[in-house]
Amino acid sequence: MNEAIQNGFVPPVGCGFTPSTSSQFKSACTARTDSYGTDCFNPTSAAGTNNIDPACSVMSTPVPACGTTFKVPIAITVFEDPAWAGSNYLDFTNCGGGSSSGFVPLTDADIDTKIAELNAVYCNANMEFYECKTRQRVNDPDLYNWFDDPSDPENGINDDDESAAYDNANVIDIYFVGGINGDHDCAGTTGYARLPPSRDYFLMVYRGTFGTTFEHEFGHYFGLAHTHYNTVLINPQTGNPGVDNPDTNPVTQPENTDPSNCGCLTTDDRICDTWPDPNFAAVAMSNCSFSSPPQPALPINPNLGTQTTGVFNPLCAEPVSTVLLSNIMGYNQFQGCRTTFSPCQLNKIQDALFNCRSNLCCDDPIQYFAAGTESVEICAGDPAPIFTANTDCVDWYGQAIAGTALASGVTTFAPTIGTGIGQLDNMTAGSYSFYVQDRNAFGDCRT
């Protein structure tokens, strides 16, 4: 119900997306700055082909029989302050609802639902996020009342920097907090993320489990810009220019004003199947279409395009779309309208995973073994232990840095006794590590 309230009462789309204050933007990964699509691709140029730009596609997994998605590890940490007395994320006073104050926990059920929704959308990039680490709830009033600048009333230290102490290496850390810079109610910034290459984390307020801002921040994390990237903020209904889009930092792009969408490879967000976007932040279109006469005239009608299910990726229930107002990376203020990525955005997301986020991997066996069975003690002369995973869609590895799997596609694994690489020397005391990994896992943590 809370999400319905938010969708109905013009929620803030707010995505802070603050420019980095550190060196996080200085190095490069090519997927972030590459262009995607075919120059001059536009809503009418591909009639009969469902408007899917032929230049954009996604890779399949190495073992389709074990699933069609690359498994990408995440870790969720929820910061809490049970003594909090201020407003909370269910306070809709500013959004057409009632007031609410005091600490209200974010439920596991809401987080579970959000992850399922996330995966339904990212299915079209052949990606699936899973919790590699046990979900954490941390009583930390300082980080619950999040300040990403030194004005933090708790200790005068930037919480964005402080939170790094909670990071899990090579996993996407998602931090849920009560509010950002003192704003805890229904309005204001919902979260922010950094473009790659950068620290593997992003921030959400509890309210980020509503709407699609969660999917939106993942988009930034994988290098997507807003669809209004580097356009001057103009109210399409009044034509009044506003402030510059903060997303222009640090790279600027010219705006595409060609009604045929030519120049899309070098302008705007450099993604050809997202049309030039004037930034819809200043207007709310509850029917999810651009119903007013375009003022000023827009290069391409944002209602045009095609939404298709099962054509770009036949295995996904959620659609892909080239309708600008449906795009998750836009700023249409009605969150219920932002439901899809375009095929070329999905192409870029997957490229960024492999090109810019290639360090991601999961070193925690919790998802493969029943608790406590991943470690076995044996005495000299004992036979090798038998490890049993909960699926046969795994590869088994020895300790070597490189090398092929010792066994694949089997539920049980017993190391070979011996002194060679990948073998268990049961006559020499010590700790021997073997690695198990989903056959479609993204990344490899062996060192």
Ligand SMILES: [Zn+2]
């Ligand atoms: Zn954003």
